[in-house]
Amino acid sequence: MQPFVSTREIETLSKPLYFEDLAIGQTFATGTGTVDAERLKAFAAEFDPQPFHMNEIAARASFFGELVASGWHTAALCMRLLVDGELRIVGGLIGMGLEELRWPRPVRPGDVLRVESEVLDLRPSRSRPDRGIVRMRNTAFNQDGQTVMVQVVNMIVPRRPPRES
Amino acid sequence: MQPFVSTREIETLSKPLYFEDLAIGQTFATGTGTVDAERLKAFAAEFDPQPFHMNEIAARASFFGELVASGWHTAALCMRLLVDGELRIVGGLIGMGLEELRWPRPVRPGDVLRVESEVLDLRPSRSRPDRGIVRMRNTAFNQDGQTVMVQVVNMIVPRRPPRES
Numbered sequence: 001m002q003p004f005v006s007t008r009e010i011e012t013l014s015k016p017l018y019f020e021d022l023a024i025g026q027t028f029a030t031g032t033g034t035v036d037a038e039r040l041k042a043f044a045a046e047f048d049p050q051p052f053h054m055n056e057i058a059a060r061a062s063f064f065g066e067l068v069a070s071g072w073h074t075a076a077l078c079m080r081l082l083v084d085g086e087l088r089i090v091g092g093l094i095g096m097g098l099e100e101l102r103w104p105r106p107v108r109p110g111d112v113l114r115v116e117s118e119v120l121d122l123r124p125s126r127s128r129p130d131r132g133i134v135r136m137r138n139t140a141f142n143q144d145g146q147t148v149m150v151q152v153v154n155m156i157v158p159r160r161p162p163r164e165s
Numbered sequence: 166m167q168p169f170v171s172t173r174e175i176e177t178l179s180k181p182l183y184f185e186d187l188a189i190g191q192t193f194a195t196g197t198g199t200v201d202a203e204r205l206k207a208f209a210a211e212f213d214p215q216p217f218h219m220n221e222i223a224a225r226a227s228f229f230g231e232l233v234a235s236g237w238h239t240a241a242l243c244m245r246l247l248v249d250g251e252l253r254i255v256g257g258l259i260g261m262g263l264e265e266l267r268w269p270r271p272v273r274p275g276d277v278l279r280v281e282s283e284v285l286d287l288r289p290s291r292s293r294p295d296r297g298i299v300r301m302r303n304t305a306f307n308q309d310g311q312t313v314m315v316q317v318v319n320m321i322v323p324r325r326p327p328r329e330s
Contacts, residue, residue: 047241049248050257063256063321071260072244076212076237083214091228092215095236097267103260156228 016088018160019132022119030085030115033077035069037109043073068106074113074149075101078140081115090158096133100152105142112143120152124159132157181253183325184297187284195250195280198242200234202274208238233271239278239314240266243305246280255323261298265317270307277308285317289324297322 044053048070051058059067069077082093107113121135134157140149209218213235216223224232234242247258272278286300299322305314 043241047245049245052257063259070241070244072237072241076208076235076241079235079237080212080214092217094228095268098263098265100262100264101266102262 016090017157018090019122019124019134019157020160022122022134022157024119024122026119028085028087028117030078030081030117032112032114033081035077035107035109035111035113037067040067040069040073040109043076044070047072064106066106066108068108069111071103071149074103074107074140075151077107077113078115078138078149078151081113081140082117082138085115085117087117089155094156096154096156098151098153099135100150102150103148104150105146105148107142107148111148113140113148115140130159130161132159181255182322183255184287184289184299184322185325187287187299187322189284189287191284193250193252193282195243195246195282197277197279198246200242200272200274200276200278202232205232205234205238205274208241209235212237229271231271231273233273234276236268236314239268239272239305240316242272242278243280243303243314243316246278246305247282247303250280250282252282254320259321261319261321263316263318264300265315267315268313269315270311270313272307272313276313278305278313280305295324295326297324 041054044050050070052062052064052068053059053070053073054067056067059065087093115138117136117138119134120137122132123135124132134155136153136155138149138151138153139147142148206219209215215235217227217229217233218224218235218238219232221232224230252258280303282301282303284299285302287297289297299320301318301320303314303316303318304312307313
């Protein structure tokens, strides 16, 4: 069983970013990761034990017609790509929640995924002056450039302390 | 390392449900599952390797102030509870996507989770007469009754074939 690892080294920015470092329209890439069939089945066995995620033969008679990854496995794999990717935030990547999470196409064993992120919106927190909310769209693509997942996420991002400005 | 398993046996309905068997306002329960510290860290190591998901000491200096589960781990654990829970659908639990996914409170090692599902909306597919879209809210609670996750999901549910009606 191969762990899922990014296969491309990302040139990360020298310093993690504060809220003030981000701008609407900025984009960030990730490396790529290959979906392993054994890990796909192991994830399903633990978290989503349905036939179309666990067994090639049973999957043929299912809605999908083939073995596909649990959508939660796809989301988890993309989180790994994001954590290893270009976008680095002071204090880490912390999501409050998502406004949208779609899986337009299934992910299959052997697929090579990558994620592109775009800053959609930036707003300072009204209640907490030390942070802001950054709305981002994370789009995951397979090796054929097809979209396999779309997320719109609200992240908590620290504001730069006055002495550092 | 303990796998996450439901600790309460659910009295499942005798037959999986078709679209026609569902009604707005219906609710479905799941069993409960306990969040294991070692599994929490192992999930993070594979999918979300950030200090506040991996190490108690490092987590104290983080945004969360304590070790917490990756939101994707919480989502995956709740999927397992749902698959083992009361709501059984013909062909399986298949989500097209979510309109909302929030984590109002962090999940910590030792937390005992359960999920309640409610049917919010039912609409036959316009393009595919053999299926419908069921909008559901899945709410996950911890042992203190606090909400730790809210999802609004659109599921694909087969319509009952004419000969079975």
